[in-house]
Amino acid sequence: MSFRYENVTAVPSCMDWRKKGAVTPVKDQGQCGSCWAFSTIAATEGINQLTTGKLISLSEQELVDCDKAGEDQGCEGGYMEDGFEFIVKNKGIATEAAYPYDAADGTCNSQEEASHAAKITSTALNMVFQVITVCPLRKVQVFYLDIDLVKNFKLKGTMALPLERKIIYAALMIIGMWASQASSRTLQEATMSERHKQWMVRYGRIYKDNAEKERRLSIFKDNVEFIESFNNLGTKPYKLSINEFTDQTNEEFQASRNGYKMPLGPKSSQVLSFKYENVTAVPSSMDWRKKGAVTSVKDQGQCGSCWAFSAIAATEGINQLTTGKLISLSEQELVDCDKTGEDQGCEGGYMEDGFEFIIKKQRHCL
Missing domain, CATH: 3.90.70.10 (Cysteine proteinases)
Structure with a gap:
């Protein structure tokens, strides 16, 4: 595939597509190995916003259920390239609202699959591989990526990834690209909602519906604020910490433990x-x-x-x-x-x- 910007040398040292309004809120893949679908959809959402001016949350579940071509096998893993090809051949992809995510393999909903909210073309796919091409222009062997999960996964600053197509297997949606080896800037503090989603991933928590998720988020927020307030006082010889019970009320915890x-x-x-x-x-x-x-x-x-x-x-x-x-x-x-x-x-x-x-x-x- 040709790259339309291969001769461009004047590139910014960093680019944060969130500031361009091309990134939807953080999503959670749950206990399903669908990172390939999330990365494909995240890139498609960005491409659609940059070409139409509209940021639309699109359906990862449609890829999980319907894209069985090539190596794509839903929750068992897949390739982003095959995901993009599916969207191109299908002439679009449905919205997340129309075809919601449920973190499990399902039967393809052909009716929703035919409802297209956004589409990409083979030409637009050039943008997806921009991160792979920009770094060689600067003769850098690795590129540096700041990630949102630095707290829970004990990573500080930036993550250095090899400059090769194998980075696709990690299936990270790159929202900020740094071409400088000296980069050490971290992403902004996660919101409480993002912290809750990170906590859900860490402890494998999946809720039955959005109503329960919102209720648990509210409880999580109250407990985290109490924990941080308690620790900030420093009046006790011990500290409280976030654990697997942080989305439970005191009554729920007592009922399950007493x-x-x-x-x-x-x-x-x-x-x-x-x-x-x-x-x-x-x-x-x-x-x-x-x-x-x-x-x-x-x-x-x-x-x-x-x-x-x-x-x-x-x-x-x-x-x-x-x-x-x-x-x-x-x-x-x-x-x-x-x-x-x-x-x-x-x-x-x-x-x-x-x-x-x-x-x-x-x-x-x-």
Whole structure:
């Protein structure tokens, strides 16, 4: 393919297409390997804006569902070149509103596919490869790219990428191109919405619809502001941080983590003897991990099963101390099978009832 600007040597040291109004807001590909489609659409949106003056958010999902030519395989990956060819041959692409993204492979909606909001031509595709061609004019072996995810991915300043077509595999939409090796300018501070989207990618969070996403964004914003305000005060010897629970309210977190039903009085009238009740020489502390009696950290997820995790952790330790074997046992068996007394799976329960279940069953599964 010929490049119409191949003889141009007077080029700016940097170009931020956001300032030209040619970049739509940040989007999230979710748990779908569709970066190729997002890059193709981002470039097409920019080309359309530069040629028509209209910035329109276009459909990545149409490429994921409908472009099966060449190596393009939806969420399994693909090539931007094939994506561009699809748009050219299809004589356009639908809007994101008409053909919304759902982060999964789907059946091609031929009706929406035929609804074209923007199109590109083979000539316009020259613009897509501009970043690959400009750098050789300056005899630079790499080009430098500032990225939005510097905070979460521990990258500072700029990312240096090799000057070869393999950069396409990374499928990054380049919104600012730096040809200088000395470039170190970073992008502006991410908005709260962008931080939320970055957080969603980091923790693999996908919401069922936009209404839930907006509600979770509001909760996320409140929690982040509280965290930053708390840390700025500096009145405590510890700091708070953003984690996987930052889009939950206190009530939601408590409901998923406070599954132990604390009894108001003794759970049982049965009197049990304690063989060590007269022992007074005891260590000031005991770390059972050092005795090899504790398994690796486990995660109960969004289930109020802390009672089951506590019962199983104690059982694992007892088993190791009596048999010398540390075996990871099943919390799920208690959640599913122990329905005696107050134990109600993810709705909470008692550790005592969990122990009783294991005793009556005689053994516990791995």
